[in-house]
Amino acid sequence: MSKIEEVKVLVETGKSKKVAAAVQEALDAGVKAQDILDAMVASMGVVGDKFSAGEIFVPEMLIAAKAMSKGVEVLKPHMAGDSASSLGTCVIGTVAGDLHDIGKNLVSMMIESAGFTIVDLGVDVPADKFVEAIKANENVTLVACSGLLTTTMPALKEAVQTIKASGLDVKVIVGGAPVTPEYAAEIGADGYAPDAGSAAVKAKEIVA
Amino acid sequence: MLTKRQNLMETIKGGKPDRFVKQYEFMNFIMEAPMGAMVGPGQTIVNDWGITFTWPEGQLGGFPVHDDEHKVLKDITEWRKFVKAPSAIYPEERWAAAIEHANAIDRNEEFATCFVAPGIFEMTHHLMSMEDALMALYEEPEDMHDLIDYLVEYELAYAKELIDHLHPDCIFHHDDWGSQRSSFVSPEMFEEFFLPAYKKIYGFYKANGVELIVHHSDSYAANLVPYMIEMGIDIWQGVMTTNNVPELIKKYGGQISFMGDIDSGVIDFPGWTPEIIFEKTKEACERCGKLYFIPGASHGLNFGCFPGVYESNDEAIDKMSKEMF
Numbered sequence: 001m002s003k004i005e006e007v008k009v010l011v012e013t014g015k016s017k018k019v020a021a022a023v024q025e026a027l028d029a030g031v032k033a034q035d036i037l038d039a040m041v042a043s044m045g046v047v048g049d050k051f052s053a054g055e056i057f058v059p060e061m062l063i064a065a066k067a068m069s070k071g072v073e074v075l076k077p078h079m080a081g082d083s084a085s086s087l088g089t090c091v092i093g094t095v096a097g098d099l100h101d102i103g104k105n106l107v108s109m110m111i112e113s114a115g116f117t118i119v120d121l122g123v124d125v126p127a128d129k130f131v132e133a134i135k136a137n138e139n140v141t142l143v144a145c146s147g148l149l150t151t152t153m154p155a156l157k158e159a160v161q162t163i164k165a166s167g168l169d170v171k172v173i174v175g176g177a178p179v180t181p182e183y184a185a186e187i188g189a190d191g192y193a194p195d196a197g198s199a200a201v202k203a204k205e206i207v208a
Numbered sequence: 209m210l211t212k213r214q215n216l217m218e219t220i221k222g223g224k225p226d227r228f229v230k231q232y233e234f235m236n237f238i239m240e241a242p243m244g245a246m247v248g249p250g251q252t253i254v255n256d257w258g259i260t261f262t263w264p265e266g267q268l269g270g271f272p273v274h275d276d277e278h279k280v281l282k283d284i285t286e287w288r289k290f291v292k293a294p295s296a297i298y299p300e301e302r303w304a305a306a307i308e309h310a311n312a313i314d315r316n317e318e319f320a321t322c323f324v325a326p327g328i329f330e331m332t333h334h335l336m337s338m339e340d341a342l343m344a345l346y347e348e349p350e351d352m353h354d355l356i357d358y359l360v361e362y363e364l365a366y367a368k369e370l371i372d373h374l375h376p377d378c379i380f381h382h383d384d385w386g387s388q389r390s391s392f393v394s395p396e397m398f399e400e401f402f403l404p405a406y407k408k409i410y411g412f413y414k415a416n417g418v419e420l421i422v423h424h425s426d427s428y429a430a431n432l433v434p435y436m437i438e439m440g441i442d443i444w445q446g447v448m449t450t451n452n453v454p455e456l457i458k459k460y461g462g463q464i465s466f467m468g469d470i471d472s473g474v475i476d477f478p479g480w481t482p483e484i485i486f487e488k489t490k491e492a493c494e495r496c497g498k499l500y501f502i503p504g505a506s507h508g509l510n511f512g513c514f515p516g517v518y519e520s521n522d523e524a525i526d527k528m529s530k531e532m533f
C-alpha cells in the first residue's frame with residue numbers, strides 16, 4: 001500500500017494514534033503536503049457518505065474526525081502560507097436556548113474537511129452573535145445554524161432572518177432533527193441537509 | 209370491558225383487546241420511590257454521582273454540564289479514581305410513601321410501576337460527555353466494559369431495594385439509544401457493550417416478580433430490536449415514526465410490542481391543536497393496527513411538555529378505539 005493510501009485508511013478507520021506517524025512517513029517519502037491533505041479530505045467524504053447511508057454511526061464519525069485532525073497537525077507546518085481555503089469561512093453555531101451540539105460538531109467537522117475554515121460559536125448563540133461573527137471574520141461565505149428542539153425553532157428562524165436582514169453577502173444553511181426542508185425554505189434559509197455528510201455536500205453547492 | 213391491565217396483556221400477547229391501550233394508562237407510577245436527586249426548573253444541582261445538572265428557566269428540561277470544570281470523568285482510564293457510586297440503600301422512612309402507594313394499587317386493574325432513569329448508556333455520557341463516551345468505546349474498550357459493569361452493579365443494588373420494598377410488576381426504564389435517524393452506536397457495538405448489561409438488569413427484575421419491562425428510547429433504534437427482545441424488553445416505548453413501526457410490528461410482533469409512532473415533536477409544541485393531534489393519532493392507529501401496538505407520544509413519561517397535549521392525545525385515542533374496535 002502506498003503511504004498516501006495508508007493515511008486514507010487510517011483516517012477512514014479512525015486510527016488517531018497511528019495517523020500522525022503515517023503522515024510523517026508520507027512526507028518523508030516525498031509526498032506533497034497538499035496531496036496528503038486532499039487524500040484525508042477525500043477519506044472524510046467517504047466517512048460522511050457512509051454515515052448518511054447508515055453504514056456507520058456517530059462513534060465512527062468522531063474517531064475519523066479525530067484522526068484527521070491529528071494528521072492535519074503534522075501537516076500544518078508543511079503547508080504553504082496559511083493555505084487560505086478556497087471555499088471561505090463558515091460560521092457555525094447552535095441557536096439561542098439550545099445546547100445540543102453533537103450534531104452541530106459533526107456538521108462542523110464535515111464542513112471543515114470539505115475545505116472551509118470554521119469559526120465555531122458553540123451553543124446557545126443569539127441571532128446577533130452570528131451577524132457579529134460574520135463581520136469580525138474574514139471571507140465568511142457561509143453560516144450554519146443548528147437547532148434540535150421544537151421550542152428553539154423560532155430562534156432558528158430569528159437567526160436566519162437577522163442574518164438575511166443584515167444585508168451581508170453570505171449563504172445560510174440550517175439543520176437539526178426537527179428541521180424539515182420545507183421549514184428551512186419557509187424561514188428563508190439557502191440550504192438544508194438532513195445529516196453531516198450531506199451538509200458538507202450542500203455547503204459546497206450553495207457557495208459555489 | 210377488560211381492565212387496563214387485561215387489555216394491555218391482550219394487546220401484547222396477540223389476543224383480543226377491546227380497545228386501544230391509551231398511552232401510559234396501564235402503568236401506575238410509584239414516583240415516591242427514593243431515587244437520585246433530579247434537577248427541577250430553574251435549578252442547578254450536583255447529583256449523588258457528582259454530576260452537575262442545570263435546568264435554565266423556560267427550558268423543556270435539565271441536562272448535564274460538561275465543561276472542563278464540571279465533567280466528572282475527563283479520562284476514561286482513570287474512572288476508578290473519579291467515579292464513585294452512591295449507596296443504593298435509603299433510610300426506611302424514605303420508602304414509607306412509596307410503600308403506601310404500592311399497597312393502594314389494584315394490581316388487577318393496573319401495573320404497579322417503578323420508574324428508573326438514567327440508563328446505563330446515559331450514565332456513561334452524563335459522566336464524561338457524549339462525545340468522549342462514544343469515542344471511549346473504540347479507544348478504551350476494556351475500561352468501558354469495566355465502567356459499565358460498575359454501573360450495572362449499582363443498578364442491580366438499587367433494583368433489589370425496589371423489589372424488596374415495593375414488589376413492582378412493571379419497570380419503566382429510560383435509556384436513549386439513538387437520534388431520530390440512527391442508533392448512537394452500531395448494532396455490533398451495542399451487542400458487545402450494552403446487551404450484556406441489560407440482560408443482567410432486566411433478567412434480575414424478571415427473576416424477581418416483575419412481569420413487564422417497558423423500555424424508553426425516543427429515537428430510531430429499529431436495528432436494535434433483536435437485542436431488545438433478547439434482553440427481555442416487552443414494550444419499546446418512544447418508537448419514533450422514522451423506525452417504520454408497521455414493518456417492525458409485522459416482523460417482531462409477538463416477541464415485543466411498540467408504544468409510540470406519534471413523534472412528540474409534531475404534536476407537543478406551543479402551537480398544538482386537537483386537530484393536529486387527532487390527525488397524527490389516526491395515522492398511527494390505522495397504519496399500526498390493534499395488536500402489539502400502543503398509540504402514544506414518544507415522550508418518556510405520562511405527561512406532555514405543553515399543557516393539554518397529553519389529554520388531547522388520550523381523547524384522540526378514545527375516538528380511534530370507537531372507530532376501529
Ligand code: B12
Pocket residue numbers: 058097098099100101102103104106107144145146147148149150151173174175176177178192193194195196197199267268269270271272338384386387388426427428472473476506507508513
Ligand atoms: C443526546 C441528547 C441530549 C444531550 C445533548 C448532549 C450534547 N452535547 O449535545 C443532553 C442529555 C445534554 C440533552 C439535553 C436536553 N435535551 Co436532548 N436529546 C438528545 C438526543 C437523545 C439525541 C440528540 C443527538 O445528539 N443526536 C445525534 C446527532 C448526531 O444527531 P442530530 O443532533 O440530529 O444531528 C444531525 C442532523 O440533525 C444534522 N444537523 C444537526 N445540526 C445541523 C446543522 C446544519 C446546518 C445542518 C445542515 C445539519 C444539521 O446533522 C447531524 C449529524 O448527522 C435527542 C433525541 C433524538 N431523538 O434526537 C434528545 C432531544 C433532542 N432532547 C430533548 C430535550 C427535551 C432535551 C432537554 C430540554 C431536556 C431533557 N432532559 O431531555 C435538554 C435540553 C437542553 C437545551 N436547552 O438544549 C428532546 C427535544 C423535544 C422537543 N420537543 O424538541 C429530544 C428530541 C428528546 C425527547 N423527546 O425528549 N439532550
